Amino acid sequence: MGTELERRIRGAMPDDDLDQRLAALGTATVSDALDRLGIHGTCLGIAAIDPAFRLAGRARTVRYGPAGVTKGTVGDFVDGYTPGTVAVLDNLGRLDCTVWGDILTECAYRGGLAGTVIDGVCRDTALCRTLGYPVFARGAFMRTGKDRVQVEDVDVPVSIGGVRIAPGDIVIGDADGVVVVPSECARVVFEAASDIDEREERIRQAVRAGSSLAEARSAFGYHSLQSRQS
Numbered sequence: 760m761g762t763e764l765e766r767r768i769r770g771a772m773p774d775d776d777l778d779q780r781l782a783a784l785g786t787a788t789v790s791d792a793l794d795r796l797g798i799h800g801t802c803l804g805i806a807a808i809d810p811a812f813r814l815a816g817r818a819r820t821v822r823y824g825p826a827g828v829t830k831g832t833v834g835d836f837v838d839g840y841t842p843g844t845v846a847v848l849d850n851l852g853r854l855d856c857t858v859w860g861d862i863l864t865e866c867a868y869r870g871g872l873a874g875t876v877i878d879g880v881c882r883d884t885a886l887c888r889t890l891g892y893p894v895f896a897r898g899a900f901m902r903t904g905k906d907r908v909q910v911e912d913v914d915v916p917v918s919i920g921g922v923r924i925a926p927g928d929i930v931i932g933d934a935d936g937v938v939v940v941p942s943e944c945a946r947v948v949f950e951a952a953s954d955i956d957e958r959e960e961r962i963r964q965a966v967r968a969g970s971s972l973a974e975a976r977s978a979f980g981y982h983s984l985q986s987r988q989s
Contacts, residue, residue, distance in 0.1 A: 782813065793940070798948070799921075799922060801936065801938050805877075805895050807893065817843070817926075821836055823911060826908055837872065843871065847875075847924050852879060857902065880896055881896045922939050925942070927942045
């Protein structure tokens, strides 16, 4: 039989533009929707290199590991990425060496990628800002990852900020951080997020019309908006 969420997922139809529609609602609203559905998707410690950065798209993943005695490559993976892709790089949260710099930024920008998310650090951040290419990471550090890390695998599930991300999952980033929506849950998450957004807007409208905050919140169920629903 499965849970109610599982039944709703099975009945949901795919929608190619859900990444953009979810992004328009914002990471905070999507986070509340994920809480309501019992889905873990908030990437702890991953933030925009520039608060103005926004990204939304489907993930392509790269998993790094420490370099071996025979040094591996840091990868030329962006050559095969289609426009709108989000490059998702799992560098095990390392802060001592980078896996993204100006050459990759240039290539990704020219290739129309939606942005990059790194569990680790990046460098050459001035170019990201100049081009307006969105990079989300644990911070910036100048030391190269060459001969320190190597690509272990591509297009496999990875971990970013404690969240599992599989290829094709929806990745959304804004000034509040990064959230991930599993591809199979995209429709039900969008429905929940839309409901939350609509009710919060009604609260704001009620307050503008003279209602007290307590009355407005009570009228539109504010305190249970993100509560877990089976």
